[in-house]
Amino acid sequence: MSELTSNELIRLSAAALAAKLRAGEVTSVEVTQAHLDRIAAVDGQVNAFLHVNAEEALAVAAEVDAIRAAGGAAAEELHELAGVPIAVKDLIVTIGQPTTAGSKILEGWHSPYDATVIKKLRAAKMPILGKTNLDEFAMGSSTEHSAYGPTRNPWDLERIPGGSGGGSAAAVAAFEAPLALGTDTGGSIRQPGAVTGTVGVKPTYGAVSRYGAIAMASSLDQIGPVSRTVLDSALLQEVIGGHDPFDSTSLTDSFDNLVEAARTGNVQGMKIGIIKELHGEGYQAGVENRFNESLELLKEAGAEIVEVSCPNLKYALGAYYLIMPSEVSSNLAKFDGVRFGLRVLPKEGPMTIERVMAATRAAGFGDEVKRRIILGTYALSAGYYDAYYGSAQKVRTLIQRDFDAAFAQADVLISPTAPTTAFKLGEKLDDPLAMYLNDVATIPANMAGIPGLSLPGGLADEDGLPVGIQLLAPAREDARLYRVGAVLEALLEEKWGGPLLAQAPSLVEPVETLVETHGGSK
Ligand code: GLN
Numbered sequence: 001m002s003e004l005t006s007n008e009l010i011r012l013s014a015a016a017l018a019a020k021l022r023a024g025e026v027t028s029v030e031v032t033q034a035h036l037d038r039i040a041a042v043d044g045q046v047n048a049f050l051h052v053n054a055e056e057a058l059a060v061a062a063e064v065d066a067i068r069a070a071g072g073a074a075a076e077e078l079h080e081l082a083g084v085p086i087a088v089k090d091l092i093v094t095i096g097q098p099t100t101a102g103s104k105i106l107e108g109w110h111s112p113y114d115a116t117v118i119k120k121l122r123a124a125k126m127p128i129l130g131k132t133n134l135d136e137f138a139m140g141s142s143t144e145h146s147a148y149g150p151t152r153n154p155w156d157l158e159r160i161p162g163g164s165g166g167g168s169a170a171a172v173a174a175f176e177a178p179l180a181l182g183t184d185t186g187g188s189i190r191q192p193g194a195v196t197g198t199v200g201v202k203p204t205y206g207a208v209s210r211y212g213a214i215a216m217a218s219s220l221d222q223i224g225p226v227s228r229t230v231l232d233s234a235l236l237q238e239v240i241g242g243h244d245p246f247d248s249t250s251l252t253d254s255f256d257n258l259v260e261a262a263r264t265g266n267v268q269g270m271k272i273g274i275i276k277e278l279h280g281e282g283y284q285a286g287v288e289n290r291f292n293e294s295l296e297l298l299k300e301a302g303a304e305i306v307e308v309s310c311p312n313l314k315y316a317l318g319a320y321y322l323i324m325p326s327e328v329s330s331n332l333a334k335f336d337g338v339r340f341g342l343r344v345l346p347k348e349g350p351m352t353i354e355r356v357m358a359a360t361r362a363a364g365f366g367d368e369v370k371r372r373i374i375l376g377t378y379a380l381s382a383g384y385y386d387a388y389y390g391s392a393q394k395v396r397t398l399i400q401r402d403f404d405a406a407f408a409q410a411d412v413l414i415s416p417t418a419p420t421t422a423f424k425l426g427e428k429l430d431d432p433l434a435m436y437l438n439d440v441a442t443i444p445a446n447m448a449g450i451p452g453l454s455l456p457g458g459l460a461d462e463d464g465l466p467v468g469i470q471l472l473a474p475a476r477e478d479a480r481l482y483r484v485g486a487v488l489e490a491l492l493e494e495k496w497g498g499p500l501l502a503q504a505p506s507l508v509e510p511v512e513t514l515v516e517t518h519g520g521s522k
Contacts, residue, residue, distance in 0.1 A: 006034035010175040011502075014084050014232040017178055021083045024068065028061035028083030032127045035085050039129065039176045047151045048161075048171035049130045050090050053097050057085060057127035064125050079124035081235055086121060087177035089168045090131035091138050092223065093212045094118050101214050102134040102146040102164075105364030109341040115212020116247065117181060117223055117240040124239050129177050132167030136366045137332065138188055138216045140164050141438040144429050145368045152425070153196060155465055155504045159422040162192030162438075168226045169196040173501060179236050180226040185216045186320055187418075187442025189224045190454035194417035194468020197456040197500045199485075200226050201233045202442075204475045205449035206251035208237070209244030217327035218249075220320075220446040228501060230455060230485040234262035237478065253476055261479035265486030267301050272484070273308040273410025275472075278441045284420045286460025290467040291416045294457050297491040298414075298484075308409050310402035315395045316444045321436060322379050322392035323447075329376030332369065335361065371432065400448045407474045412484050415441050417454040417468030445472055453481040455489055456500040466500060 004012075009031055012020070020026045036054050043049050064083035067074050093099045093111035095118075100106045114122070121128060135145035143151040143166030151166040153159040154174035161170040168180035169192030182189035184202035193200030201224045208223045215221060225236035237258050244250045272295075279291055295305050337343040337360030344359040345351065365373070379388040406413055418438055428434045445452040450472055457469035469488065473480040493499060 006030075006037055009034040010038050010178075012178070013229045014081060014178040014227060014235060015229065017084050018081050018235075021064075021068070028064040028127065029058060031083065032057050032061040032085045032129070035129055035177055038174075042174055043176060045152060045157055046154055046170050046174050046176070047149055048132055048167045048174065048176055049087070050100060050102070050133050050148055050167070051097050052130040053128050056096060057129050060125055060127040061085070079239070081239060082125040083127070084179065085127040085129045085177060086236075087129045087132050087168060087171045087180040088118070089134055089165050089180065089182050091134055091183050091214050092117060092181060093214065094128070094131065097128075097131055099131065099214070100148070101138070102136040102148060103364065103366070103369070104147045104342060105335050105360070106341040111212075113212065116209035116244045118212065120240050126239070132165070132171055132180060134167055135164035136369050137214065137328070138164040138183055138185055139328070139368050139372055141187070141191055141435050142425075142428065143167060144425065145366055147366055150425055153422045155197065155422065159424055159465070160195070162195040162418075162422065164188040165192045165226065169193055169198050169200065172196075172198045172226050172228055173504070178228070179232060181223060181240070182226045183213050183216075183221060183223050184442075184446065185220045185222075186324065186446050187439040189226060190442045190452055190468065190470060191418045191438055193226065193454040195422035195466060197466030197504065198226060198228055199230055199233050199453070199455045200224065201237060201453045201481065202445060202451060203237055203241065203255070203478055204251070204451045206249045207253070207255050207451070207478060208241045209247040209250050211244055211246040215331040217324040218331065219327060220324060222446070228499065230453070230482055230489045231259070231262040233453070234258040234482045251476070255478060257479045258482050262482040262486045265483050265490070267298055267303040267484055267487045270303045270412070270484065271306055271410040272298055272303045273306050273406055273413045275313070275406065275413050275415050276307055276309045277311065277313045278415035282419055282440075283416055284460060284462070286462045287416045287418070287420065287467050289461060290457040291469060293495070294469050294488060294492070295414070297495065298488060301487055301491060306410055308406040308413065310399070310406055310444070312395065312398040312402045313444050316399055316447055317436065317440055319392040319395035319399075320439075320443045320447060321375070322388050323396065325372040325376030326379050326389050327376070328372045329380060332373055335364065337361070368432070396447050399444055403444070403448045403450060403474070411473075412480050413472040415470050415472070417441060417470040421460045421463055421465035421467060441470060448475075450475050451478045451481055453485050455485050456492070458492060458496055458500065459503070
């Protein structure tokens with residue numbers, strides 16, 4: 001039996017849990033059960049999970065415990081994270097659990113195969129706690145576009161947890177899971193990380209296989225880690241990364257230097273570039289203050305701060321909202337009422353395939369998904385293709401060149417992750433353009449295929465909510481993010497007197513108080 005209570009266990013990092021498991025101080029069944037209990041206690045308020053996979057998670061945990069107890073070669077060969085539980089964004093397909101993509105159109109659908117990242121989690125024997133909520137097909141910045149109700153921010157249940165991966169970020173922030181998987185097409189790992197005070201990483205495009213991640217915009221999508229510490233994200237990226245012949249865009253690089261980089265963080269003599277276009281006007285004052293403080297800390301730690309300019313970033317959002325919907329319109333064509341999930345028959349008239357398809361898509365897709373399919377279909381239509389899609393692709397090249405030039409002057413680049421802290425539920429739901437603006441600082445990395453990491457930079461003065469700091473590195477240089485991120489994280493923890501999440505008002509209260517204070521619905 002562990003010396004720690006379940007409330008203490010759930011607050012440990014994945015690295016700390018892994019160490020305790022290896023030392024035999026705690027069993028995986030205890031750790032997994034503690035998280036399942038936490039989910040049962042708080043998820044009625046948070047709504048981070050769409051499906052809880054208790055039975056299978058506990059079975060995997062018991063298997064790890066049995067192997068450890070038996071000792072010998074099999075115990076030696078266990079993966080470092082064996083027995084550490086994880087939550088998975090419900091855009092990633094899994095055998096034995098439903099996969100909805102947050103959409104009615106996939107309600108009740110079960111994948112006949114596992115995504116490559118899921119195979120890797122299983123090989124590492126990490127118990128999968130369940131599937132997390134998201135904006136429908138990963139389209140949104142608040143998780144309010146889920147067909148299964150919004151996820152709430154554990155810092156303040158009346159606020160959004162970011163999106164599209166609000167479920168994964170909220171689960172980790174609310175101590176329902178030590179780790180989670182997300183997907184990031186324009187910021188869906190990093191922006192939820194920023195507004196929930198967690199760490200999120202979008203790896204280099206191709207560093208983690210996309211096989212089995214339901215495609216939103218294939219040239220931008222990337223699976224990545226969600227955690228409470230920089231080291232934990234490095235540990236998880238090493239589990240899920242690596243070449244995959246099932247993904248034609250998968251890189252052959254090994255990316256096996258990430259944990260080492262996180263453990264030996266150092267910024268001595270490094271050049272860190274402030275991107276002129278990604279802060280200042282349009283950014284909340286408290287965000288800007290925390291950003292400036294981080295720069296000071298890095299300078300004191302021996303980094304040289306330089307300013308770089310990427311003038312074409314001002315076109316990134318516009319180009320993204322042509323390229324992304326174009327790819328969406330093509331990728332979502334397969335949800336036709338024949339092959340997957342929902343099938344709705346027309347109420348009257350002939351029962352043709354086109355009419356079944358139309359009735360199914362009308363009933364199965366939500367407004368935001370329809371908006372993007374229409375936008376993308378228009379942008380790709382004959383006569384407009386060159387003017388819209390073609391031009392956007394040219395802008396993409398200009399953005400890549402801007403980054404190439406910036407990385408000639410700096411080893412990593414830095415910016416706030418999002419222009420504001422978490423906004424109120426409903427605040428931007430009727431204003432798509434205001435919602436899209438949340439991603440101004442995250443989208444450029446997807447457009448260029450470069451890696452980005454968001455870590456908590458402290459609390460904003462005006463509202464006491466978490467602020468995210470984003471680090472960007474050249475493609476394939478993911479290790480640099482972890483090297484710099486680990487240093488900044490340690491300096492910030494010193495400044496804030498410990499991990500930021502320990503200061504979240506609702507999270508440190510006992511569960512009973514959380515329920516009483518916020519009511520909530522599920
Ligand atoms: N919020 C962005 C969008 O709505 C990014 C989504 C994502 O990264 N999946 O497109």
